[in-house]
Amino acid sequence: MLQFFEKLGGLTLYHVNQAGRMGMFLLSSLLCVFTPPYKISPIIKQIHMIGALSVFVILFTGGFTGMVLGLQGHATLSKFGAEGLLGSAVALSLIRELGPVLTALMVTGRAGSAICAEVGIMRISEQIDALDCMAIDPHKFIMAPKFVAGIISMPLLTSLFDVMGILGGYVVGVGLLKGNEGAYFASMYDSVGFKDIYMGLMKSFTFGLLIIWICSCKGFFVHMQRKASFGAEGVSRVTTGAVVLTSVAILVFDYFVTSILL
Amino acid sequence: MNKVPIIQMVNVEKAFGTQKVLRGVNLTILEGKTTVIVGGSGQGKSVIIKHMLGLVEPDSGEILINGKDINRISKKELCDIRMQFGVLFQNAALFDSMTVFDNVALPLRERTALSESEIAEIVNDKLALMDVPGSNDKYPAQISGGMKKRVGLARALALNPKIVFFDEPTTGLDVAKSNEIYRVFFRSQAKLGYSSVIVSHDVPKIFKLADYVALLSEGVIQENLTPEEFQMSTNPVVRDYVKATMGTLYTSENVEEE
Numbered sequence: 001m002l003q004f005f006e007k008l009g010g011l012t013l014y015h016v017n018q019a020g021r022m023g024m025f026l027l028s029s030l031l032c033v034f035t036p037p038y039k040i041s042p043i044i045k046q047i048h049m050i051g052a053l054s055v056f057v058i059l060f061t062g063g064f065t066g067m068v069l070g071l072q073g074h075a076t077l078s079k080f081g082a083e084g085l086l087g088s089a090v091a092l093s094l095i096r097e098l099g100p101v102l103t104a105l106m107v108t109g110r111a112g113s114a115i116c117a118e119v120g121i122m123r124i125s126e127q128i129d130a131l132d133c134m135a136i137d138p139h140k141f142i143m144a145p146k147f148v149a150g151i152i153s154m155p156l157l158t159s160l161f162d163v164m165g166i167l168g169g170y171v172v173g174v175g176l177l178k179g180n181e182g183a184y185f186a187s188m189y190d191s192v193g194f195k196d197i198y199m200g201l202m203k204s205f206t207f208g209l210l211i212i213w214i215c216s217c218k219g220f221f222v223h224m225q226r227k228a229s230f231g232a233e234g235v236s237r238v239t240t241g242a243v244v245l246t247s248v249a250i251l252v253f254d255y256f257v258t259s260i261l262l
Numbered sequence: 263m264n265k266v267p268i269i270q271m272v273n274v275e276k277a278f279g280t281q282k283v284l285r286g287v288n289l290t291i292l293e294g295k296t297t298v299i300v301g302g303s304g305q306g307k308s309v310i311i312k313h314m315l316g317l318v319e320p321d322s323g324e325i326l327i328n329g330k331d332i333n334r335i336s337k338k339e340l341c342d343i344r345m346q347f348g349v350l351f352q353n354a355a356l357f358d359s360m361t362v363f364d365n366v367a368l369p370l371r372e373r374t375a376l377s378e379s380e381i382a383e384i385v386n387d388k389l390a391l392m393d394v395p396g397s398n399d400k401y402p403a404q405i406s407g408g409m410k411k412r413v414g415l416a417r418a419l420a421l422n423p424k425i426v427f428f429d430e431p432t433t434g435l436d437v438a439k440s441n442e443i444y445r446v447f448f449r450s451q452a453k454l455g456y457s458s459v460i461v462s463h464d465v466p467k468i469f470k471l472a473d474y475v476a477l478l479s480e481g482v483i484q485e486n487l488t489p490e491e492f493q494m495s496t497n498p499v500v501r502d503y504v505k506a507t508m509g510t511l512y513t514s515e516n517v518e519e520e
Contacts, residue, residue, distance in 0.1 A: 125355060126351045129351070130349065130351060133315050133317070133347055133349040134349075134417075134421075135341040135342075135373060136372045
């Protein structure tokens with residue numbers, strides 16, 4: 001019985017410590033974003049890694065998400081004779097909800113995992129210790145460019161996803177199912193307002209921050225995991241954990257951001 | 263004789279989980295001298311270096327660098343102290359996504375306001391001192407283990423540090439490569455005059471470099487003596503270590519000169 005409480009206490013302390021570490025990590029990294037000197041080239045390199053290299057997968061998934069929305073939306077709306085509202089349904093679903101969430105999930109899988117593994121390998125091969133010993137702040141040198149790049153890339157990728165999704169919906173709803181071309185865009189123009197765009201952008205900012213925060217933090221503290229294991233196994237375990245945690249956090253924060261902005 | 267302490271560890275204790283690694287370490291590193299820390303594997307020699315670097319915090323005790331406890335100073339002060347450090351990690355810890363040149367240039371780019379041409383001059387100087395010719399554009403994965411260590415040492419010396427730490431500088435290298443590392447160590451120390459702390463298993467060869475040898479055993483520094491005194495010590499733990507690693511009595515004079 002005593003052993004049970006010891007384990008429970010140990011687990012609680014571990015998670016409290018981890019939450020504290022993650023909080024301090026975020027604060028230190030964000031502080032470094034605003035601390036000079038400001039170097040552009042590492043940020044551009046990270047935007048390329050997080051943003052540019054994700055463009056194809058975002059266009060692809062965005063297009064097909066829009067197409068399936070077109071298909072489902074047409075089937076549902078036609079029951080009520082409201083096929084003309086397809087453009088509005090597709091655009092609102094994408095801009096307010098699916099665009100930011102699915103983009104974030106795709107970026108987590110593609111770039112978040114890579115960031116976690118990269119930082120984790122830097123930790124286990126003592127590269128981060130080497131930075132510390134050279135009096136170079138790892139938060140400034142490694143993390144700050146990733147945070148800036150994540151916050152810049154995510155809204156842009158989300159916008160691409162939305163545009164491709166709307167086009168995908170158009171191809172299916174108008175091209176394949178012979179819906180009304182004018183009605184598709186007119187209903188979209190009528191229903192989508194600044195508030196919807198704002199909500200989508202706020203979500204993408206939040207998710208960008210979440211992805212970089214959780215993934216880089218997990219890699220940064222790979223040596224402090226409860227079931228500590230160094231080497232490739234430790235990095236792979238922590239990367240999987242980071243992707244799962246980030247994906248769950250995106251859906252949880254999606255609810256809270258939506259409830260605040262609605 | 264110069265006997266100014268540059269690093270002092272006072273009653274340092276450290277446990278990892280239930281395993282107590284350091285049980286009250288007292289060690290003084292003197293300015294301009296080379297102190298070699300020896301001991302069996304897993305005794306915590308690297309942990310001592312990590313304490314001195316401020317990478318690990320002790321459970322109790324003090325680590326004083328130039329009289330300042332590095333665990334009770336601000337981040338800025340710790341940064342200033344670390345500016346005097348150069349570290350050669352066991353696996354060199356080179357940044358694998360950067361070329362050899364960029365690795366050595368990194369501390370200069372990040373910590374100084376030098377122009378690229380001045381940085382290039384310093385980097386080429388350091389790499390020449392380390393005998394690493396024509397590898398500027400190679401990545402760490404493309405060079406040998408011995409070369410990695412030399413590039414690591416070039417990077418450690420880039421800012422002309424006052425104290426250089428070597429964590430097992432010759433582990434994993436053959437005799438010829440080890441001798442190369444010792445040669446560049448001699449040459450660079452003669453030129454730059456830094457104090458050094460070396461953790462090594464390469465006994466008795468490493469004694470040739472040492473001004474002082476400290477034995478870590480059972481979580482404490484058993485002795486910190488000159489190599490000759492160390493070999494003649496009457497401390498039974500030291501005597502056992504000397505016997506186990508060197509066999510019969512060893513003196514530095516009869517080591518074959520390189």
